[in-house]
Amino acid sequence: MGAFQKSIAITGGAGFIGSHVTRLFVKNYPSCRIVNVDALTYAGNLENLRDIDQLPNYIFEHADICDEQTIEQLFGKYNFDAVIHLAAESHVDRSIMDPLAFVKTNVLGTGVLLNTCRKHWSDNRDNKLFYHVSTDEVYGTLGETGFFTEETPYDPRSPYSASKAASDHLVMAYYHTYSLPVIISNCSNNYGSHHFPEKLIPLMINNIKHRKPLPVYGKGENVRDWLWVEDHARAIDTIFHSGTIGETYNIGGFNEWKNIDLVKLLCSLMDKKLGRAAGESEKLITYVKDRAGHDLRYAIDATKLNKALGWKPSLQFEEGLEKTVDWYLNNEEWINHVTTGQYQQYYADQYSRR
């Protein structure tokens, strides 16, 4: 397409992980045109890409992936060689409040993208790729031991994870039925800059800063496997360029934390940063009503990705968490913009009844 060697659509590029993936691709591949296709829902924020949005190989297209006609037009306009699909409704608590929004974007939206790729790539599938970014939550929940591997049967339990599982199945159906070149990766919980403060880590950072109660669900015993978002973006880059068509790759941090331990670690880190007495922020911890169907534990075995493609996480968690806290403390304007208006309403709806 034009002077560019390749044309790549990144859906959901204005979101948390999408903005890190977009930044990496725009910077590392100046010969590729990177088109960020995003509907700018509450979670999409073009401020996330301010540092790269003037670069000549970056374009933003405001579009809803469920809108077949618009997606068709974009394929006609840019003749995409590849799609990296991140656009989704992504928050479990919202999926409990409004499951159909998740069915729409995550299932129908993925179907529209797959079908458009199928039509446009029917004559020549060489060097084409539909890369689907998914989650470890499709595997359900673990007990106190064991890990999710690529062979673990799907067993989603929340409307969010069920909608992501459905989208993964659709992707594989297009591979088997139409030979569409696809790859899927399933990643564990991400953390880092530009993370919307409805998710555990940025919500706690924001609440600690403002001395607001820290709402820990249930007993805080649930375990998540945390990965620095820039390591996830690097894994996507590696798999995009070197992964095998038709395969799935698990991506994880080898880094399990009980929620309560993680919240306490954040409290002590922020006490130091904010010049508070040791133990001061921990007093804000408030145990609240548990999430319905709350998965106990997620833990990824990322051996396949490590052995096949050499990827491994680059950052220790404590270091990544400190970088993350610093980013939030240094980017007050960003956090102020995303926590006004709609966020206040969401927070009241979500937490006042707990």
Ligand code: NAD
């Ligand atoms: P996010 O909620 O921060 O961002 C989602 C983005 O998608 C936003 O920019 C939003 O505007 C856009 N979007 C939503 N609906 C759309 C639609 N109908 N059309 C076009 N754009 C739309 O999400 P995230 O945390 O960055 O997650 C990105 C992807 O990675 C998702 O597919 C998610 O399932 C997956 N994932 C997330 C995590 C995690 O820890 N956050 C872990 C593993 C996998």
Ligand code: TYD
């Ligand atoms: P979250 O960031 O929503 O990610 P996910 O549910 O997709 O893993 O939540 C991470 C963990 O933190 C999860 O076990 C739920 C818990 N949690 C709380 O205890 N309090 C909160 O306010 C939130 C948002 C999450």
